[in-house]
Each structure stands twice: as structure tokens, then as C-alpha cells.
Amino acid sequence: MTGKSGKKVRYWLASGALALTAVLSACGGGGSDASGSGGDVTINFLHWRGEDVKALDTIIDKFETANPTIKVEMQTLPSDQYQSTAQAKLSDGSVGDVFASFPGAQFDALAKAGVFTDLSGSSFLDSFNADLIAAGQQDGKQLAVPYQLVYNDPIYNVKLFEKYGLTPPADWEGFLALCQTLKDNGIIPIAFAGADIGPGQFMNTMVMNNEPSEDIFEKVEAGEAKLTDEWWVKTLTQIKELNDKGYFQPDALGTKDAAAGALFVQEKAGMLASGSYQLAQNAAQNPELEQALLAPITVSAGEAKYEGVHTSTFMLAVNSKSKHPEEAKKFLEYLSQPDVAGEYANATGQNVTVDGVSYDSPELKVAEDWTSKKTLFQPRFTIKNGDNQKAVTNSIQAVLGGSAPEEAAQEAQAVIDQNLSKS
Incomplete structure (x- = not known):
């Protein structure tokens, strides 16, 4: 989808399948099939965090400058709708060359459907805290990379x-x-x-x-x-x-x-x-x-095993049906760089699983303080x-x-x- 200047217009969908269909129709089809002039490849990034669009737009601009033959088209859906409809939207590869998954039930369903590309052995995995990306593993394979570190405490x-x-x-x-x-x-x-x-x-x-x-x-x-x-x-x-x-x-x-x-x-x-x-x-x-x-402690102080709950979520993945898997991996690799992950974290107020990131806001430092506490991976996502x-x-x-x-x-x-x- 391009304007008169040739600059791609990114969009945020916040109202469901009809809006998605309308936008894709206006663009002449899904991201995986779209291409610009001069042999450019357009990949589609599908996720649920509409509040991150502004920060990600800036990051995508820098990625496109560094990779002039790759364009990134971004779409978002509300989180509840994303959980119920993402699998259907990803199934033919027309959207979501790169996509996000929740851990737990959605990750398991997408894995069973064969939507994930196996990322095992990718060099960019070394940028992450190995313990925090375990939620994206199944049967010894790294199918997705959790990007955010969240503490699910009041x-x-x-x-x-x-x-x-x-x-x-x-x-x-x-x-x-x-x-x-x-x-x-x-x-x-x-x-x-x-x-x-x-x-x-x-x-x-x-x-x-x-x-x-x-x-x-x-x-x-x-x-x-x-x-x-x-x-x-x-x-x-x-x-x-x-x-x-x-x-x-x-x-x-x-x-x-x-x-x-x-x-x-x-x-x-x-x-x-x-x-x-x-x-x-x-x-x-x-x-x-x-x-x-x-976190509410529901037992006596002496019986408490955990101080709180953490989740590694916003699990980034490459669609196995993508027509441009290498370009999709290149974008994922870019997001994995500590300076880029730090830019994302500080702009969105979300802690990340990438090592070597410096946080500059009081809110991020509040969450960072919990890294030394005894926390349990979110029970609901098990x-x-x-x-x-x-x-x-x-x-x-x-x-x-x-x-x-x-x-x-x-x-x-x-x-x-x-x-x-x-x-």
C-alpha cells in the first residue's frame, strides 16, 4: 500500500475482520504477495499490540533504510480477537510473514497447525536470555522467540x-x-x-x-x-x-x-x-x-514458595507458509539486536528478554527490580x-x-x- 510519494502507509486495525479485509483489499492483497518497484519484497508483520505501533514504525523505518530491498507492512488486532482469529489468518501465508503468538494455548495450537518455522540454530538466538525464551520451545525446537518480559503482579x-x-x-x-x-x-x-x-x-x-x-x-x-x-x-x-x-x-x-x-x-x-x-x-x-x-501471598509467610509471577510473551515467529522466509528472519534478527530491543523497550514501556538492554524509565526499572525475586512462570499459560x-x-x-x-x-x-x- 503506497502513497503518491511511494512511501508505504502502515496501518493499525482495531476493529476486526471486516476492517482487515477492507484494508487488504485497498492494498491489493496480503503482505506476503505484495512487492514494490525495483524488485522490493514486502513482508507482513501481524501482532496485537496496537499501542506499540508508533515505536515499531520508527524501528521499521530504520530497518528499511538498512535493508532497502525489504519493506515491512504492519497490522494489529485487539488481543482478544487476535487469540481467536490469528490461526485462520496465518494459515495460507497471505499475512503474518512475521507474527506474534501468546504462550500457552495459542502457541500450542499454532504449533500443532504447523504455522511456525523452526528457528533452532539461528545466530540471533544468542542475543536472548536462554531461560526466558524457553516458552517458545517445543520438542527441542525453538519455534518462537518471546520478546517481552512481563510480571503478572498487581x-x-x-x-x-x-x-x-x-x-x-x-x-x-x-x-x-x-x-x-x-x-x-x-x-x-x-x-x-x-x-x-x-x-x-x-x-x-x-x-x-x-x-x-x-x-x-x-x-x-x-x-x-x-x-x-x-x-x-x-x-x-x-x-x-x-x-x-x-x-x-x-x-x-x-x-x-x-x-x-x-x-x-x-x-x-x-x-x-x-x-x-x-x-x-x-x-x-x-x-x-x-x-x-x-503479589498477594495466599499462605503464611513460611509457606510461600514464590514472590510473584513472570511471563515471557509477545512471542515472535516466522510463518512456515511465508513466501519470503529469509527476509522475515532478517527482520526478526534486526529486532533481536540489543540496541533495537532497547529502543523498543524504552519507547513502549515493556521489558524485554534480550540481554544487554539498558532501561531509562521509572516504570521499566520497577519491573527490572523483580529480576532478582523468586517468580513463577504464569500458571494460566501452562x-x-x-x-x-x-x-x-x-x-x-x-x-x-x-x-x-x-x-x-x-x-x-x-x-x-x-x-x-x-x-
Whole structure:
């Protein structure tokens, strides 16, 4: 897609398949088949982070200057739509020469569909922290490279905590007392997006010290453990306790991400049940906001195994159906350079998995401080089946809606059992 000057116009899609179709039609087809004058190759970069478009546009301009025969066309979709439609869009290679994947269920589904190109042995892998890109491996192959390092721990307002003499608690009783202090002073303890991202984010720190092993959800999906066991019923019981005591805002179940974030940014809530990925966005909306991360400890201090949760996500990959795989790999290699990864990190407020990157914002330094803490890879993303993952998060929504924890766990387990019977 080019303007009169010949300069390619990049676009951000935020409204679904019709918008995508319209834009592609206007461009005369998908990125993989497009080419400019003089033998230029156009590759398509498909992902869900619309908020990164401005930063990535600058990086792409520099890449194209360094590689004048390669043009990069970028498309984005909302994250929920990306999870449900990406596989279909990637299947014929017409879009997404380079694409992003979530870890867990989406990564597993795309791997089974054969969408990933094996990147094993690529020299640019040496730029990454080897431990942090393990989530992109399957059967001994590096199928995708996680680019972002996220801490899925609630964010808290440092100044509000200081005002009321609060510090991150070391046990469950301390967390309840902290919430009560905030409530007693007219502050919503936890802004919770129960209608969309909240259950999937908050479950991670709530279950991290309750679960009997790191692979418990893998055991559930294999029929070796159940959601009706004590560890998950306890987790649901504690989430229900927070809701019943009024520690979430009214109608938490009907609150979407933007509304929950607004409560925190406006300093009406002391904590936001999201993660480090939202620090920069909050700071942009309220530059006076001082933020840090904490994780609810659901057990006694002596029983706690983990201080928080991390995820290596925004997993970059090359489409196995791409008509320009070498050019796609060249773009991925460029993104892997520490100076480029640093430019991306500091412009977007996202920590990265590339070694040797210097962070220059307070928000990135907040997350960087967590690299020395004992954290667990996000439990939700160890659930490989998308239907099972949804059943787990639905059980949280069920207790917010008034269901007993045991009943909600039984309903979720029924979905697991049904999927097990099909395998």
C-alpha cells in the first residue's frame, strides 16, 4: 500500500475482520504477495499490540533504510480477537510473514497447525536470555522467540501506601488487613477487570503458592489432578472472600479493563489487578502516579514458595507458509539486536528478554527490580487447551457472580473431563 510519494502507509486495525479485509483489499492483497518497484519484497508483520505501533514504525523505518530491498507492512488486532482469529489468518501465508503468538494455548495450537518455522540454530538466538525464551520451545525446537518480559503482579500506588503506612504484606492475613485499611479510608483496595482480563491475570498470583506443583495444570489436563481438589477450591474461596468483603469495586464482574485502569489512574483504587505491562500506560495518563508491583501471598509467610509471577510473551515467529522466509528472519534478527530491543523497550514501556538492554524509565526499572525475586512462570499459560483455559477463568467469574467455590470448580472440571473424553 503506497502513497503518491511511494512511501508505504502502515496501518493499525482495531476493529476486526471486516476492517482487515477492507484494508487488504485497498492494498491489493496480503503482505506476503505484495512487492514494490525495483524488485522490493514486502513482508507482513501481524501482532496485537496496537499501542506499540508508533515505536515499531520508527524501528521499521530504520530497518528499511538498512535493508532497502525489504519493506515491512504492519497490522494489529485487539488481543482478544487476535487469540481467536490469528490461526485462520496465518494459515495460507497471505499475512503474518512475521507474527506474534501468546504462550500457552495459542502457541500450542499454532504449533500443532504447523504455522511456525523452526528457528533452532539461528545466530540471533544468542542475543536472548536462554531461560526466558524457553516458552517458545517445543520438542527441542525453538519455534518462537518471546520478546517481552512481563510480571503478572498487581500494581500498587506507592504514595497511597505511604500515606496509610502500608507495605506489601508477606502473608494472606496481612493482605486482607491491607485491603481493609484502604477500604476504611475510602479507597477501593483492588480495581478488578472482572469482565475481561482480570480473572486471567489475577489467578496467577492467587494460585502460585496454593498449587501443589508447577505442573499442576498440566496434570489437570492429563486427568492426573482435578480443579475440584483443595488447591483450586481454596484459590476460588480466597477470590470470593476479597469480593464479599468489598475489596473489589462494585460490579467487578461487569468492569472492563479500561474502566478498572481508570479507577487506578485516578487514584480511586490502591491496587490494579493487571501486571507490569500496564505501568507505562498508567504513567502516560497520570505522570504524578508512583507505581510498584506486589503479589498477594495466599499462605503464611513460611509457606510461600514464590514472590510473584513472570511471563515471557509477545512471542515472535516466522510463518512456515511465508513466501519470503529469509527476509522475515532478517527482520526478526534486526529486532533481536540489543540496541533495537532497547529502543523498543524504552519507547513502549515493556521489558524485554534480550540481554544487554539498558532501561531509562521509572516504570521499566520497577519491573527490572523483580529480576532478582523468586517468580513463577504464569500458571494460566501452562494450560494448553483454550477451552480448558476459559473454563478455569470462567470459574473465577462464577464466584464473583455468587456461585459457591465448590460449585464453580465442579463446573470447570466438567469441561476438562469432556475434553479428556475426546482425546
